Amino acid sequence: AAGVIQSPRHLIKEKRETATLKCYPIPRHDTVYWYQQGPGQDPQFLISFYEKMQSDKGSIPDRFSAQQFSDYHSELNMSSLELGDSALYFCASSSGLAGAGREYFGPGTRLTVL
Amino acid sequence: AQSVTQLDSQVPVFEEAPVELRCNYSSSVSVYLFWYVQYPNQGLQLLLKYLSGSTLVKGINGFEAEFNKSQTSFHLRKPSVHISDTAEYFCAVRRMDSSYKLIFGSGTRLLVRP
Numbered sequence: 173a174a175g176v177i178q179s180p181r182h183l184i185k186e187k188r189e190t191a192t193l194k195c196y197p198i199p200r201h202d203t204v205y206w207y208q209q210g211p212g213q214d215p216q217f218l219i220s221f222y223e224k225m226q227s228d229k230g231s232i233p234d235r236f237s238a239q240q241f242s243d244y245h246s247e248l249n250m251s252s253l254e255l256g257d258s259a260l261y262f263c264a265s266s267s268g269l270a271g272a273g274r275e276y277f278g279p280g281t282r283l284t285v286l
Numbered sequence: 287a288q289s290v291t292q293l294d295s296q297v298p299v300f301e302e303a304p305v306e307l308r309c310n311y312s313s314s315v316s317v318y319l320f321w322y323v324q325y326p327n328q329g330l331q332l333l334l335k336y337l338s339g340s341t342l343v344k345g346i347n348g349f350e351a352e353f354n355k356s357q358t359s360f361h362l363r364k365p366s367v368h369i370s371d372t373a374e375y376f377c378a379v380r381r382m383d384s385s386y387k388l389i390f391g392s393g394t395r396l397l398v399r400p
Contacts, residue, residue, distance in 0.1 A: 207388075
């Protein structure tokens with residue numbers, strides 16, 4: 173079965189550079205969630221989109237922005253990268269807002285900021 | 287606000303022994319409860335979830351968890367672990383109302399020794 177696809181899987185950037193992470197949800201899933209997991213930390217919710225509209229917002233820095241496109245894929249744009257942005261970024265997708273249901277997580281993009 | 291506490295950061299256990307990973311939560315509203323497993327360099331995989339009904343929930347890979355409302359706990363158990371169960375386990379909650387984000391605990395590393 174198709175799973176959530178994230179690209180790239182690994183990304184190395186310098187401080188103050190920009191990065192774009194992409195998430196392709198499971199076919200027919202219309203909701204996307206972004207989480208950030210720092211080294212040795214638990215995943216922290218960043219932002220979510222349902223039907224191309226922002227549905228919830230967590231602790232996402234102002235330097236980050238995200239959107240969901242007409243084909244339901246989502247992109248997380250990160251500017252003025254800092255060392256502390258080094259983390260594993262997970263995307264998850266669900267059919268409708270997860271609620272009592274479940275979301276499916278992608279393998280993550282590991283971002284390293286040097 | 288919601289919070290999840292996993293008291294044990296690491297649980298070492300011998301193969302074929304039983305194990306319990308503890309999870310306590312705090313919330314002013316009703317929540318759904320989840321356990322996720324994360325193998326090294328992989329994404330999050332849902333083990334099981336509690337939505338309502340029977341307080342004993344069975345999941346994949348022989349895991350089960352029991353919801354205790356009075357103690358606000360959702361401990362994960364397995365009667366006999368395998369080497370392949372070595373991974374990071376995260377307890378998570380999600381509000382039953384309009385918020386759709388998962389709030390994770392800090393994780394418990396299960397280390398199964400031969």
